[in-house]
Amino acid sequence: MTDHVPHIVIVGGGFGGLAAAKALAKAPAHITLIDRNNHHVFQPLLYQVATSVLTPGQIGAPIREILAKKLTVTVILGEVTGVDKEQRRVLVNSVDREGVPIDYDYLVLATGVRHSYFGHDEFAQFAPGLKGLADAVAIRNKILQAFEQAEAEEDPTKHGDLLTFVLVGAGPTGVEMAGAIAVLVRNTLRSQFRRIDPTSARIILVDMAPRVLGTFPDRLSTKAEARLEKLGVEVRLGHGADKIDADGVIVAGERIASKTVIWTAGVAPSPAGKWLGAPTDRAGRVRVEGDCSVLGNPEIFVVGDTASHDQDGKPLPGVAQVAIQQGRYVGKLILRRVVDKPAPPPFRYFDKGNMAVVGKGFAIVQTGPFKLSGYFAWLAWAFVHIQFLALSSMRVSVFLQWIWTYFTGSRGSRLIVDHYGTSPAKTAPIAQAEPLVSRAVTTTTTSQDHAPLQPQNEHGNDTHIQAATTRP
Ligand SMILES: Cc1cc2nc3c(=O)[nH]c(=O)nc-3n(C[C@H](O)[C@H](O)[C@H](O)COP(=O)(O)OP(=O)(O)OC[C@H]3O[C@@H](n4cnc5c(N)ncnc54)[C@H](O)[C@@H]3O)c2cc1C
Known part of the structure; x- marks a missing residue:
């Protein structure tokens, strides 16, 4: 004992x-x-x-x-x-x-x-990725800032790169982000600017894969792509980003001028x-x-x-x-x-299956042999996501926010704040x-x-090979 x-x-x-x-x-x-x-x-x-x-x-x-x-x-x-x-x-x-x-x-x-960044760590400073809350707020800042800068810029010929948003990676995160930016522009920002028309913004989704949402069945990924296009998202497949810098992205030899490039590709x-x-x-x-x-x-x-x-x-x-x-x-x-x-x-x-949302009121769901797309899939998506939030207070708050946003277009937080988290x-x-x-x-x-071990440098000696089965 x-x-x-x-x-x-x-x-x-x-x-x-x-x-x-x-x-x-x-x-x-x-x-x-x-x-x-x-x-x-x-x-x-x-x-x-x-x-x-x-x-x-x-x-x-x-x-x-x-x-x-x-x-x-x-x-x-x-x-x-x-x-x-x-x-x-x-x-x-x-x-x-x-x-x-x-x-x-x-x-x-x-x-x-x-x-x-698949061995291209130099992309990181120009194309933030989305993994934690600090990343999410940094990206929110970047997106909102671009619209503010364009509004302040009197010369409309300089609006092009400010109002072009490029997402590199057409997995679930890239698709969901592209759809959400499209809805932000159409439903929320549309009437709030005086010098620019937010709906003129270009949202471009880039991936070297031949289709979006490659882990979903063909039929569902085709539907998701069609939905993105309906929302005004330009989907460019078959070529990845060759270069990302302060002026934008180069895809298949073509430069896309953009001040907001978001990395949704690799982990x-x-x-x-x-x-x-x-x-x-x-x-x-x-x-x-x-x-x-x-x-x-x-x-x-x-x-x-x-x-x-x-x-x-x-x-x-x-x-x-x-x-x-x-x-x-x-x-x-x-x-x-x-x-x-x-x-x-x-x-x-x-x-239990996979789901991804594309804009407002549309999702795709695959569970076993069962496949669904559209509004009911979106309701299922919303139900499942609310259920898995960690605290009851979050579940109530997100549920109410979604209803509010659905009917009014108004969003939870459009604050530009620095140095978060x-x-x-x-x-x-x-x-x-x-x-x-x-x-x-x-x-x-x-x-x-105890003799302390050498601390590992998270950013050094990284293999930079994508965990191909990991979600983003
Ligand atoms: C943007 C995005 C969207 C996603 N969407 C979906 C989805 O819709 N459906 C789905 O099923 N999956 C989704 N995923 C994937 C899903 O979130 C992951 O598969 C899941 O989080 C993995 O859980 P985990 O416990 O392995 O790691 P995590 O949930 O990432 O947790 C890792 C934890 O370890 C901590 N940590 C890391 N290193 C250290 C350290 N050295 N010391 C101390 N703490 C450390 C981190 O702070 C973190 O809290 C998404 C992922 C991302 C990034």
């Missing part, structure tokens, strides 16, 4: 990490969830913050609040920079300390993905594979076993977008449902181990490392007995 209370560390408070924490909450264990942001973001609606429909607080919630009733879970704001598998520790840069070791008995990594996994020194796929996602653990380390699990998990010979896609189901599965598996019960059978993903973990001064949490109640750790 031991009085050792296991310590379970979860890195990431996204879909996978939160699902694991909730599944583990009743385990006789200490659980620590670490995230570099104090909030969870409902990423599927980020494009609505970027296009002013919703405010950041309607799709983001403090992780601490989401887990307030889970009394065994401690939430730490900090950025994990490495894993010491031998000592069973993660290293964390917290608000004011660097390389703080946190010991674990079980580790769940759910650190998601970040943008990838790459977090550096979890490098932290673990574990086998990864070509994109850099950690290859996991059938129970989501890492080969040779049954106490370490990787879930969600940063994991590479094959099912029936195919990799699972980088979507929220995979992360949620894996997180829940791993939570239950660890719980059973902690209470000495036999392990569950290997993880199996249950695919800078992570305290990245900006605060650094002091001496001390442990934040010990592994178990019977053990304590001090910084003296």
Whole structure:
């Protein structure tokens, strides 16, 4: 009989990490969830913050609040920079300390993905991507600023690049953004400017793929493309962006002058594979076993977008449902181990289907053999998305906002605000490392007995190969 209370560390408070924490909450264990942001973001609606429909607080919630009733879970704001598998520790840069070791008995990594510019990091300064709330507000600023600048510019020959919006990548994020900008222009901005006609804005969606929404069946992607064209979006397929600079984009040798280029194309996994020194796929996602653990380390699990998990010979896609189901599965598996019960059978993903929205009142839905497009698909999309928001207050608020926007065209927030959402973990001064949490109640750790690992540079040595199955 031991009085050792296991310590379970979860890195990431996204879909996978939160699902694991909730599944583990009743385990006789200490659980620590670490995230570099104090909030969870409902990423599927980020494009609505970027296009002013919703405010950041309607799709983001403090992780601490989401887990307030889970009394065994401690939430730490900090950025994990490495894993010491031998000592069973993660290293964390917290608000004011660097390389703080946190010991674990079980580790769940759910650190998601970040943008990838396919080896062209120089595009990043001209074409922001959409991954977190700060990105969404930066893009919102950029879009609204372009209209303001055009209104202030008396020479109409200079309006062209200001009123041209280019989205690079015609996956769900690119399609949803393009549709939402078109609706913004037609339904909201149309009557509010005096010198310019916002409806003259060009919205151009570019992708090297032969069709939009390549992961959907042909018939649905054709319908989505037709809908985009009806909204006035120019869809250019078959050629990617050769160059992006301060003056716009070059596509198939043609320069498109634009002051607002948005990157909706590529993502790459977090550096979890490098932290673990574990086998990864070509994109850099950690290859996991059938129970989501890492080969040779049954106490370490990787879930969600940063994991590479094959099912029936195919990799699972980088979507929220995979992360949620894996997180829940791993939570239950660890719980059973902690209470000495036999392990569950290997993880199996249950695919509930895919959906994407195109402008106002139109979506496409595919679930099993069933395919739907149009208004009823849009209602289904709205229902599902509201249901998955993290807090009841968000569900009510988003529901009311959507009704208001649907009938009036008025949007949740069209404020241009600077310097939003800078992570305290990245900006605060650094002091001496001390442990934040010990592994178990019977053990304590001090910084003296630990030589910190070299922090990983997230932006260095990146493979920049797209995780092809990941959503944007
Ligand atoms: C714009 C956009 C739209 C999307 N739309 C859809 C959709 O409609 N439907 C759908 O199914 N999927 C959609 N996805 C994909 C879906 O959001 C992801 O598949 C899902 O979020 C993956 O969950 P996760 O837990 O693996 O990672 P995430 O939800 O991304 O969570 C990762 C967490 O880890 C934290 N983190 C990362 N690195 C560190 C570190 N070093 N230290 C501490 N914390 C760290 C992050 O702050 C974050 O909170 C979309 C994604 C994007 C970007």
